[in-house]
Amino acid sequence: MNSQLDPRTPVITGVGQVTASYPAAEPAMLLAEALQVAAGSHVLGQLDSLDVVAIGTRPYTNPGSIAAAALGLTIPRLTYTTHGGQSPQILVNRAAWDIWCGRRSVVAIGGAESWRTRRLLRREGRGTGWTVQDSSDQPDEVVGSELSMASDIEAALGFGDPLDAYPMLESALRFESGRSLDDHARLVADLWAGFSEVAASNPHAVIREPVGASSLLSPDGGNRLISHPYRKLMVSNNDVDQAAALVMTSYGKALALGFSRDDLVFVHGFGEAVDCDSFTAREAFTTSNAITAAAADAMAMAAATMDDIDLIDIYSCFPSAVQVAARSLGLPLSRALTVTGGLTFAGGPWNNYVTHSIATMVERLREQPDSLGLVTANGGLLTKHAMGIYGARPPVRAITAPALRRLDTPRPVVAETHGPVSVVVATVRYQRDDVPSHGFVVAETATGERVLLRTEQQALLAELATSEPVGRKGTAAGTELVDLP
The missing domain is CATH 2.40.50.840 (OB fold (Dihydrolipoamide Acetyltransferase, E2P))
Structure with a gap:
């Protein structure tokens, strides 16, 4: 034990993941289940805050209140985010700083989706019977700005779906590399086949059978074309019933709650940055200044370099997102870039994937206590970025306040x-x-x-x-x- 460690240092004490079978419970109940796993009975009653990631399956106004009631809890502060895949890491950053400053003591973060169950129930013509929340039930705080997926010019043309934007990034990566269409498709398939191998050993993944590169390029088995050059098994898989949660507190409070030093994973550093809001106006399509900057801020806070990072999970909604992030971070594609298997194979529960990746990273770091892990998060059309660096050994520097940086300079755009x-x-x-x-x-x-x-x-x-x-x-x-x- 490090006797000099500041007792205010933020730590993660527990994580929980749920991958349910059809018919699954509604999202708020899946969240409650994940919270139970993450906190355990001796910590649940200590929660003073529950931060919930925006849920896409059900139009809740304040799902934290439903989850808390299901657990028999009264939690003093409930927050809810706007949409965006960066949200889980943003919540961790905020919670870490609040814990360090003494504003919050024991914080739970989580989210859930029951999209597959909703889809199948509708196909069968059955109602869900899920909670209809009164609009008067509101969170204490809404975290994040509304997610804009398109400028007015883009929206007028029907643009703004990630299924349009991320394949366009792939075309830029292919062209810049000088590869033929076939050669680049094979590179992407090899990358995704490697992700599927990781998912095969992840007990929480939704697809646990490895998928080879040739199968990824084949139309067999319903692997239809979605957006050139991607087939179904190369895009985020939101047809899942999944939940994940984690619990954060201070080092001193964790010891007081009975956790041993070996139970804890520390937040070493984090960073946040945004690119241009308009996809058309992006300065570059093969790199991201915002990813580079967010990582640099996280590394500076952690007193680390990329050479110190042993485990990585890059946000992987599409292969292009991984390639752009790897280029921006200076990482080769030959390196292991996921701990979960990614959003196609581990599962892509809308905004909440990164809660799963952080939870899996915590589990891996407990197994490799001398390692550091980097988690990246991405919202919008490769627009909003957040990074977190985690480790089972104590940090060498105190964290600082979260700070958002805007890095991309928009190019001039004409409507026609x-x-x-x-x-x-x-x-x-x-x-x-x-x-x-x-x-x-x-x-x-x-x-x-x-x-x-x-x-x-x-x-x-x-x-x-x-x-x-x-x-x-x-x-x-x-x-x-x-x-x-």
Whole structure:
């Protein structure tokens, strides 16, 4: 034991994960189950705060009150977040600072989704019977700003779905590498096959059978095209019934609650940053200044470098998100980049994946007490970023207050253009029968502005999907790409 360790130092004392079978309980009840596992009976009654990650399955106003009631608890402070995959790490950062400052004592953080059960019940024509929460039941605080997925210009064209944006990032990565479509597809498949191998050993994963690269590229087994170049097994899997929670307190309080030094995992550092809110206006599509900056802040707080990091979980909603983050962090794709198996195979419960990745990281660090672990979180269209560094050994520096940095300088954007353009990124969306529905292109005009273009011409969609469109010259007519010679 480190007798010099400040008793205010924030620690994680327990974690809990639930992967339920159909029919699962409603999300608030799954959250209660995860909280029970994370806290145990001797800590549940000590909670002075419950921070809940936004739930997509059910329009609760304050799910923490339902979970608390199910556990027979009165928790003095209940908070709820806005949507965004960065939220769990943001909650950890806030809780760590509040604990250090003495504003909160024992904090639980968690979230849950019962999306698969909701989908199957609806398919069977059955109601859920889940809690209908009175609108008067409100949290004490809402954490985070509303998540914007598109600018007004983008929204007018129907853009803003991650299934459009992340495949477009993939096209930029492919073009910059100089790989052919087939060679790059194989690289991505190899990356995702490695993630599936990790999920196979994760007892909380929803897909525990390893999936080889060839299977990832094959249409067999319902692995249909979603957005070029991604098939179903290369995108986040939100068809899950999952919950995860963790409990944080101070080092001194943890010892008073009866935890041994070996039970505890410390928060060593964290960082937060945002990129440009408009996808079209992003400065770069293959790197992220915000990821680099958030990691640098976390490393500085932890007095660590990337060479000191032994375990990593990069937010993995799509392969492009992993590649951009790895490039921005200076990591090779050959390195182990997940501890869970990622959002396709471990499960992608909307905003709450990172609670699962932190929980798994805590378990791994208890097994490897001399290691440091890095968790990255991502919200929006690779827009909002948060990082956390964790370790079972005590930190060498005290944490500092969370600080959000804005790093991306927006490029000038026009709503429409006529005449020649140069393609910067592109993708094609598919219907369930593998027939293309539409395509999006971000292009540059002859005068250097960015413009978002849409096309539904089948010949152009085939061209976008079967040859390299990035770097090619085309013609725009208003908001439409009309040819790609």
